[in-house]
Amino acid sequence: MKSVEQHIADILAVVGDPRQVELDLLQAHGTVLAEPVASPVSLPGFDNSSMDGYAVCAADLAAASDDDPVVLPVADDIPAGSTAPAGIRPGLCARIMTGAPLPEGADAVVPVEWTDGGTGRAAFRRPVEKGNAIRRAGGDVAAGTVVLRPGVRIGAGEMGVLAAVGRRTVPVHPRPRVVVLSTGEELVEPGRPLGPGQIWESNSYMVAAAARDAGCEVHRHGFVGDDPDRLLEVLEGLLERADLIVTTGGVSMGARDVVKELLTREGAAEFAQVAMQPGKPQGVGRIGGVPVVTLPGNPVSAFVSFQVLVRPALNRLRGLPPHPLRSVRALLTAPVSSPRGRRSYLRGVLGEGDGGAAVTPLGRQQSHQLTALAVADCLVVVPEDVAELPEGSPVEVLLLPGRA
Ligand SMILES: Nc1nc2c(c(=O)[nH]1)N[C@H]1C(S)=C(S)[C@@H](COP(=O)(O)OP(=O)(O)OC[C@H]3O[C@@H](n4cnc5c(N)ncnc54)[C@H](O)[C@@H]3O)O[C@H]1N2
Numbered sequence: 001m002k003s004v005e006q007h008i009a010d011i012l013a014v015v016g017d018p019r020q021v022e023l024d025l026l027q028a029h030g031t032v033l034a035e036p037v038a039s040p041v042s043l044p045g046f047d048n049s050s051m052d053g054y055a056v057c058a059a060d061l062a063a064a065s066d067d068d069p070v071v072l073p074v075a076d077d078i079p080a081g082s083t084a085p086a087g088i089r090p091g092l093c094a095r096i097m098t099g100a101p102l103p104e105g106a107d108a109v110v111p112v113e114w115t116d117g118g119t120g121r122a123a124f125r126r127p128v129e130k131g132n133a134i135r136r137a138g139g140d141v142a143a144g145t146v147v148l149r150p151g152v153r154i155g156a157g158e159m160g161v162l163a164a165v166g167r168r169t170v171p172v173h174p175r176p177r178v179v180v181l182s183t184g185e186e187l188v189e190p191g192r193p194l195g196p197g198q199i200w201e202s203n204s205y206m207v208a209a210a211a212r213d214a215g216c217e218v219h220r221h222g223f224v225g226d227d228p229d230r231l232l233e234v235l236e237g238l239l240e241r242a243d244l245i246v247t248t249g250g251v252s253m254g255a256r257d258v259v260k261e262l263l264t265r266e267g268a269a270e271f272a273q274v275a276m277q278p279g280k281p282q283g284v285g286r287i288g289g290v291p292v293v294t295l296p297g298n299p300v301s302a303f304v305s306f307q308v309l310v311r312p313a314l315n316r317l318r319g320l321p322p323h324p325l326r327s328v329r330a331l332l333t334a335p336v337s338s339p340r341g342r343r344s345y346l347r348g349v350l351g352e353g354d355g356g357a358a359v360t361p362l363g364r365q366q367s368h369q370l371t372a373l374a375v376a377d378c379l380v381v382v383p384e385d386v387a388e389l390p391e392g393s394p395v396e397v398l399l400l401p402g403r404a
């Protein structure tokens with residue numbers, strides 16, 4: 001059987017490098033920066049006040065006290081956005097607002113709370129240190145400094161920085177365009193009535209959501225039946241809009257395994273049994289030059305193999321390192337079993353036990369038992385050479401995305 005690592009490597013090999021585009025600032029949210037961004041100006045760009053109050057010459061207030069306040073004429077009123085405030089000299093002060101440029105000659109700002117708040121004249125009841133409440137030019141970043149490096153994911157903080165350094169557009173690796181397509185003659189769109197032997201189609205919705213959680217732009221095509229020529233026609237119609245096509249179903253040993261039949265016929269993909277449970281039958285290749293990964297149809301198998309096998313490649317396509325799901329160690333709260341020779345990924349819930357992190361494997365672990373996925377927040381890894389693990393065994397636990 002093929003190893004999990006080998007199959008991940010084969011998928012990485014077909015997806016290639018991320019695209020690069022210039023996106024408008026807000027559109028860049030959630031994408032990955034492709035080039036360094038430097039600030040063209042210093043931030044702050046000019047000395048300014050951090051408080052609403054009065055710009056003063058600190059030496060004027062050296063003797064100020066409650067009993068003997070210093071009273072100064074207010075020579076100017078400086079709001080934020082003021083373009084050219086007149087300067088002050090000893091013996092004068094200027095009313096100033098937070099963010100307003102410091103006038104020439106001033107060397108401190110007195111918060112309004114320390115004064116009588118006067119508009120023509122202001123009374124000061126205590127001395128002030130030089131530099132008080134002044135935000136110096138360049139105090140956050142000096143002009144020319146790189147503020148964001150390539151490979152950084154643009155979240156809210158990065159968005160703020162980009163706007164603050166004046167960027168209108170940003171060079172990024174855009175969200176990968178993933179097309180999701182399921183196969184199976186038995187499938188019916190949710191919301192429509194079921195006939196005998198039919199089931200509601202769930203894989204394409206689930207995989208589309210997982211791909212969106214993985215930072216992709218998703219087109220869910222839905223599903224097609226078991227006719228290889230029809231499948232080829234549909235795939236050809238989807239090539240234009242895909243960086244990666246993910247299919248589910250039709251890859252096992254059945255008489256009508258449509259994905260395997262078509263892609264084998266076209267010489268477009270390799271199929272293998274991967275040493276994992278669930279997720280054994282897998283395929284990877286290209287159709288019309290577009291990478292295609294074919295997941296098995298059992299819903300839990302499709303979900304687990306997406307998270308374990310496809311996510312690293314999506315990270316690569318996003319411009320990130322091809323990391324797998326984040327993992328932690330935890331102690332089992334119950335015994336587990338696993339087919340020897342295959343690495344099991346059991347659905348579990350992570351919590352705290354007496355000895356630290358503890359993980360509880362859920363019931364209903366078979367590949368068709370989908371409902372446990374709505375409860376699980378992690379996958380418990382049982383290695384290939386292990387068939388049984390008693391309660392209390394330390395295990396690797398993969399954290400499922402989107403779970404706190
Ligand atoms: N003789 C063998 N039979 C099977 C083997 C094997 O090694 N030898 N492997 C089993 C394993 S493991 C898996 S996993 C499945 C994978 O089969 P396929 O990928 O060909 O998937 P299908 O046969 O199309 O479907 C399997 C199962 O999942 C349901 N399904 C499929 N698509 C959807 C969908 N979009 N939404 C909801 N449910 C779906 C389908 O109805 C079947 O019940 O093969 C085993 N068989």
Ligand code: MOO
Pocket residue numbers: 276277278279280281296298301302367
């Ligand atoms: O390995 Mo299949 O993917 O379990 O049910």
